[in-house]
Amino acid sequence: MLTNKIIFFFLVSSFFGDAKPNEKLFQGLLDIEKEVKEKKQHDNQIFNQVFNQRTRTQLIARDAVLISMELNSSFYKKEILQNAQDFDGNLSKMLEFKKELDKIKKLYPQLIKEIDDLNHTWAETYKHIKDIVKHNHNQKDLDFIEKNNDTLLIDYSDVFKFITKTHVSHNKLEALMLHNKELLNLNIGLPKVLVTKIIKDRLLIHINLYKKESMNNFKNDVAQMNKLMKALKDGDESLDLVGTENEIILKELAISQKVWLEIETLVKKEKLTKDEILLLIDKNSKFIKVHTDVVKTVYESVDN
């Protein structure tokens, strides 16, 4: 009987036209949405300054090696200078967010020293980058850049981590819901950094520079890269990652995984020809490009 009444209601009601919307409510909600968007954009500004900076530290180090190898030097001089200018610009912009940084420093006091170290190390590195662009092969400049790029990477990784953590919601349920996503956000960009670092170390091995250290780093980073790429897809308790079922992310991860495997095959060769080195650099750019799509999708997704 009830079902018959419901059905009859549907049949009759379906011929009624649409009602006037509750305009005041809808307009009010639109205003709130606009306000929330603007606030998010403002909050993201400081976050945007740390994006890609970690990868830049490795691109700079890699290009310094290519310049010293005199491989397309004029091209890589432009590249290294551009990356250095971008890095410097973003670092300065980040430091302008004094109010936000002070808030983060209160929560994570260790950030104070990290930022000081970062500033000091970068200032010196920048001088050496400008010198290497002027003089091609200068061992002193190359040594400084190679010995300090890890410091820059570690310091910036911490800055990235602390800034990401402070974007966590104040609502307990929402913060809990987003915990896995927060961990994914922290890790999803790492493959870009690792691939560039691996290629840089392979080039150092190729020119017999810091061979033992470069070899150790190379082996560890290749192992870490394979573990990370698997963890992003399938999860890994040791990395606190739960993996993803998101079809778009999985599809995009498969693309970057394919490029990584091509890179891995090349870097593991005992000897590299000039053409293979150029191919490796090309694949480095390709990996960064395709993996940036993954990062973007992850940040925009709701469920992983």
Add this chain to the structure above:
Amino acid sequence: MKNKITFSLILTSVYLFSGDVNITKELASITVKEDGKKIKIERNQNQKHIIHSNFAKTSRACPPFCIQPMHIGNVETIGELELLKNILQMQKDDNKMLLIDVRTRDWFNEGTIPTSINLPFTMLDKDSQYFSKILTLLGAVKEKGNWNFRAVPTMIIFSNGIWDAQASSAIKNLISSGCSEDKILFYRGGMQNWHLLGFTVK
């Protein structure tokens, strides 16, 4: 006589034009208008269609994704048929009823039930800076420090479904702010059930 003929035509048209996957034996779809556009709410007619991957998981971590109770206090819990009936009722006069998706914006943007509005549960938290503004927009009035919800439309609240606490959280916050339980309907099945049944998602 004219009404009988009209009614028979209606029944016949529903019978003739219904697909294989109906809502009920007698009902294939409903048509609603939103932002001046017609939307047909029906079930996906592809019998091989499978659920969206966002809703394919069986075992999300609890907490925070714990199974939600059937009832929240004395709030009425409704199913799909009741929801559809209410959606049609709202078409006549949506000042009396609102369908509210209380998921966070990211979830809402992935797809929601046609005619719903988005009010993230985080904004229905007393600690939210938007809390008072939203209650006022809904029609609640502050009287001597307490909220009066008399003029607020009946709110049908949903989120992701039986494993998601966003709707429960929103409902509990509204009740603790003074909203009477009969002003709220809880569509517990949420987007999980909506997707499971292949319903139109906007």
